[in-house]
Amino acid sequence: MMAKVTFIQPDHRRRTVEIENGYTVMQGATANNIAGIKAECGGACSCSTCHCYVETTWFDRLPPVEDEEAGLLEFAWEPKPTSRLTCQLVVTDELDGLILYVPEQQL
Numbered sequence: 001m002m003a004k005v006t007f008i009q010p011d012h013r014r015r016t017v018e019i020e021n022g023y024t025v026m027q028g029a030t031a032n033n034i035a036g037i038k039a040e041c042g043g044a045c046s047c048s049t050c051h052c053y054v055e056t057t058w059f060d061r062l063p064p065v066e067d068e069e070a071g072l073l074e075f076a077w078e079p080k081p082t083s084r085l086t087c088q089l090v091v092t093d094e095l096d097g098l099i100l101y102v103p104e105q106q107l
């Protein structure tokens with residue numbers, strides 16, 4: 001199964017990609033060359049450059065933020081209450097339709 005995930009850039013361009021269940025949203029983004037998702041640490045939850053803002057109605061539907069992610073998000077560029085690290089979001093059917101805003105910059 002796949003989930004469709006939409007990335008909206010700061011200039012409002014949007015792209016929807018399909019990501020297979022079990023992969024992280026970050027992996028799906030980099031595999032599809034989504035601009036602005038750098039993922040410098042390769043998904044080890046240690047760089048924060050895979051940061052996105054989750055569309056508000058989607059935020060509460062995601063699995064909760066673990067301590068490690070919360071700690072690292074403080075170092076992301078302009079974190080907001082809806083911030084997540086996309087390498088910590090594993091795709092499932094429940095994420096089909098997810099909408100994410102790419103920050104203006106990463107760090």
Ligand code: FES
Pocket residue numbers: 026038039040041042043044045046047048049050051085086087088
């Ligand atoms: S890819 Fe480095 S924290 Fe997500």
